[in-house]
Amino acid sequence: MNIEAGKTIPNFMVAKENYLSKDFLVREKENLWPQVWQVACREQEIPKPGDYVVYDIADDSIIVARNRDGAIVAYHNVCPHRGRRLATGCGTTNQFRCGFHGWTFDTNGKNILVQDRDDWKGALDCMQLDLHHVKVDSWGGFVFVNMNPDCEPLTEYLGVIPEYLGPYEFENMSFRWYMTLHLPANWKVALEAFIEGYHVAATHPQLLPYQGDDYSMSYAHGKHSNFGYPDAKSPIGMPSPRIKLEWPKDKRDGMLLFFTEYERQLKAIFTDRNHKAIEEKLKEIVPEDASAIEVMMAAIELGRQAAEEEGCGFPEKLTIEHIMMAGADWHVFPNCATLPWFDGALWYRSRPNGDDPDSCIFDIWSLKRYAKGQEPPIERQLHKSMDGVSAGQILDQDIANMGLVQKGMKSRAFKAAVTNPLQEVPVKNFHRTLEQYVMGQSRD
Template sequence: MATVSEKPRVRDVIRVSRDNYLSSEFVQKEKEHLWPKVWQVACREEQIPNAGDYIVFDVADESIIVVRDRNGETFSAFHNVCPHRGRQIMEGCGHAVNFRCQYHNWTFDLEGKNVVIQDKEDWNGTLDCEQIDLHRVKTGRWGGFVWINMDPASETLEEYLDPIPEYLDAFEYENMRLRWALELHIPCNWKVAMEAFMEGYHVAATHTQLLPTQGEDYTTSFSHGKHSHFGYWGATAMLGTPSPRLKRDTPADVRPGVVEFFRMMEEDFAAIFTDRDYEAAKRIMTELPADADPLTAFGMAVELGRKAAEEDGCGYPPNLTPEAMYKAGTDWHVFPNCVTLPYFDGAVWYRARPDGDDPSKCIFNIWSLKRYGPGKEPKVETEVHKDITGKSFGLIVDQDVANMYMVQKGMKSSAFSHARPNPVQEEEIINFHRTLEQYVLGQRRV
């Protein structure tokens, strides 16, 4: 990674064609060259906790059944289509002892093997040389997620994710559990939804309520192969103090600012940071003097949060040192369609997918994750909203969703031909489209 003093050398304005977001032809090429070729998050492991539990993952025209195997320790995935007449077999999620097509009773075991063909003798033995089992899909596991890849010749998940585990393994995503889960059907392209979380450049205009206590809001961003991240490596102001952009003096007592930041994140988002962190931060008002410096105040909030997590039976990840936190940065784009922002005992994970063939529709998931003590994790059902009109999902999500809607509308203007991402703060978006175009078009325009 470049040092915090280094910035990209910009010779020309970087342009991303609006066709990447609006073109029906681009959608069709994504269906052919992207979604069947990449590793994707299908679900969290805890969403299918028991042997025989399954979930259906849909993306573009593809539908995949993901099931926890009979041993309860591994996962399998299959194309969700009956080889008889093409009916999709399963819907939603649940528990199964087998997969039965409700059209003509063709039945498959949890390993995808065809075990029942109604009136099989009618074929007079000719089906014996046909592919009548479910078509298997590759699976992988990382970070507590089940990943799938429809390309049997694809690289391994480990090869695909490289170098992300080097930066994020210390956060122990696999030891987090769902705190809440949303699925929103949003009238925008899946990339518009994804990009709302791939840069911190928007915070000053979109999340203005955070600026008095967030500290630094200026970011730098870097690519790592297909993936990328941003962070506040050049920060000149600590959390709990005003953004330098506001040109305000740091208050003599920074403790209220630290507490207020955690309050807003808990009450307006309930993700990345946890309720434990907010309760712990409140204690600095009595356990620190009013003249404590910003680093001491935030550091004390972290340590009180660590003690609270230990008392809760989960603690903080043992390998998540300040050096590891600094190296990881704040936000990672996992190509093609995931973004995550982690903290010591929590994280948020976003996923976006196309919703049919309309480039102006997508399915957007938000998963709030938290470390829990043994047996203390809640049972979480995904809250699905196919129409988000007039609904609120908390101030921060509402602000981001409003941008998605207005961006999709604005891009259709005859006056707009290209996006012009910030070469310092929006490298995640630049690298995203470079990589996307290589998959979809076979060459890069960005």
Template sequence: MNEPLPGLEIAPPQERSVLLPKEAYVSETYAREEGEKLWGKVWQVACRAEEVPNVGDYVTYDILDESIIIVRNAPDRIEAFHNVCQHRARRLTSGCGHARQFVCPFHGWRWNLQGRNTFVLCREDYGATLSDEDIALPKVRCEQWGGWVWINLDPQAVPLHEYLWPAAPTLDHFGLDRMRYRWRQWLIFPCNWKVALEAFNESFHARISHPGLSEFGSVADYWCRGQGLHCWHGPEQAVGAGTMSRNDKPAPIMPGSHIEPRRRLALTMQRFKDEVDALTTQTIVDAAARLVDELPEGTPTGEVGAHLMRQAKADDAVRGVHWSEVPHEVMLTAGHDWHLFPNTIILQTRTHALCYRARPNGWNPDSCIFEAYVIELFPQGEEPRTEWLFVPDWTDERWPKVLREDFQNMPEVQRGLKSSGFSMARPNPKQEATVSHFHETLARFMGRGAPVPIAPQD
């Protein structure tokens, strides 16, 4: 397909050693400018469509000084409106709920679900100076993809499917629109929204920050890609699944590679469930626990993994969960972690996804609203009832252990960025190229702050 937006293909790693200016993380002026130059121009996730299942259901989405009402106003239609009374500017909604109409608590002006005004107190006082068009709720661009409802404050923005290229055509194979919430939590975090996202748009940190996940085997290396506005990454090779890494060199020996493959995979899946509450499902955990009974000792690692996926897929089919059929070539290139610019991260599989969203908490560059959630395939009618759970303390054990390990880095990074002894970040040119790509894209919107190439030293 033709590329609808200018590409930002990541150059070969040896050509991408860069420095990242720290202004984007700490400057109050920069944070202010983001409102107009970034958040006023980009497509951003407002909610999942399942949050507004019935006509009259609405969600309020706030970004900086803007507030948007997302409402299902017909069985097959979701629209968005500016959340502001056209009389004296009182906001009409907060949070989420159900309404037959929107009524201003100040003077009682009313609008139907299509945004048309239906009542003005003492309208006759205005004579002929008040038109229905003038007092309709202003519409906001609103489109859907992947089960999410997206908004864009720019009336001239490109269509969502163009904006999301090449992410959408790749991730469409995974059936994200068929998945529903399994859990969802949020908190206010003392760091810039970009610091929060960058804790999750690369996996280079995993072997150090998450020692428990490396206990039964680890990935030796990661590749990164960037194209259009978005970036993604994936594993070069999991140790034990061929033991070859970048450039066909022997993979380094990582913890856990000595454990017999059937047991290692069972232990890994259980660890994911216990410490991430994501990256696997109960069906896969149960199927992995049977590997030692279903396969003989000495079965090659690749065959163990393939058997696990076949059995889990069959088990799910029995209970009415049908995995997405993803072509082999897509599986090879899709990676496992997509950063959709500017502020959504998706770790996708054929049955579930772990997702993150971060956005500014007002104009303070040292604070952000951070959300984590899991969506999953469920049998029809058996989707769990969930709500957004505010868990303000990041050390609270309601946050999965692995996320708490990530969280402990984030405020310390924000503090370190303010040090007079730190001027620029130095992302790994190979395994953190997603971070560099993010800042290159960000600089296109902001007009400054592009990564600074590092000249090779003699």
């Protein structure tokens, strides 16, 4: 497998125009979004025939639906008569009726009614009356769409991602919570806050006493990237070597603090079920003098037992060795990132907000394994302003950086971002791939 180490192209610079230029945004609309596979929704959002979700990206809008046979289909959300959009948001229907002149389409996108059709005296019979389909496919419970009819298959586009992330069984997770934010930053600025680990020590200093080693290594995998902690000098629950604190004598206290604080500050990646099991049972089954690794493995086992007791199951092929190999975080090009764990995950999706390069639409999905039939109803929170809104301490810290970065890049003294050659390979690989689509050129 060809994995590019961070030490290649050590002085990679990202021009600020990639984030600030309206011309670059227009080029993205023309050359990026119509050409790539991108996550439109989760299968969970459209479980029954007639269910649909509208996915908006730049100037395009796509309806993703279950047809009457239960198959997932997708088509452009525009009436071929006069161009009105047919649907918004999500819902359930057996047809899409244009609110302008009443043209109607079934859930396969086939036209089933033209009002006063005889006015055309048969001329419509040779015209395209149906909705224009887009390519659609699924992986891991995520529904991907691609507007290019000649695109490569999704499995080919994803490359090594199924190999690394398949064992987490995303398809067996459901929404724990779902938040959409309008943020004062370019969609790439927002996404990049979550595809590198270099920022953790400065942005999230409260995590360092129990985070474990926060020094990351990162890698490129074709279009996609990841980072992890392959040479970690301390495991989760222990202090980062960066702050030079002594390890607690009782390693169980550090592990409990880790899961308690992530549940309090984030409510994602690690589950409330996992936290409860550790809080109630860790000190019962693990001796006081256990090593940090023994405590971590016991915490994982308690999470497995709790999940299986609830009837949620546990990923059979996912081992701690695989987690170490897969790393902590993945960038799924172009606009998604994820941090997975045994029975939960955090997933981000970033999109431009209209024609404003200084604004984006940012989706945050906390996913968790539930017993079949016990999934909570989906509650989509939408916040068009962050005034009075909190996404939890950790995410609030990340979000606080975004607007300041967007403003700071406009300084006449700032020309380009300098990426860390070891810890920010995902940022470098992101823009190298992005420029290949947007500008038609490569910096290799």
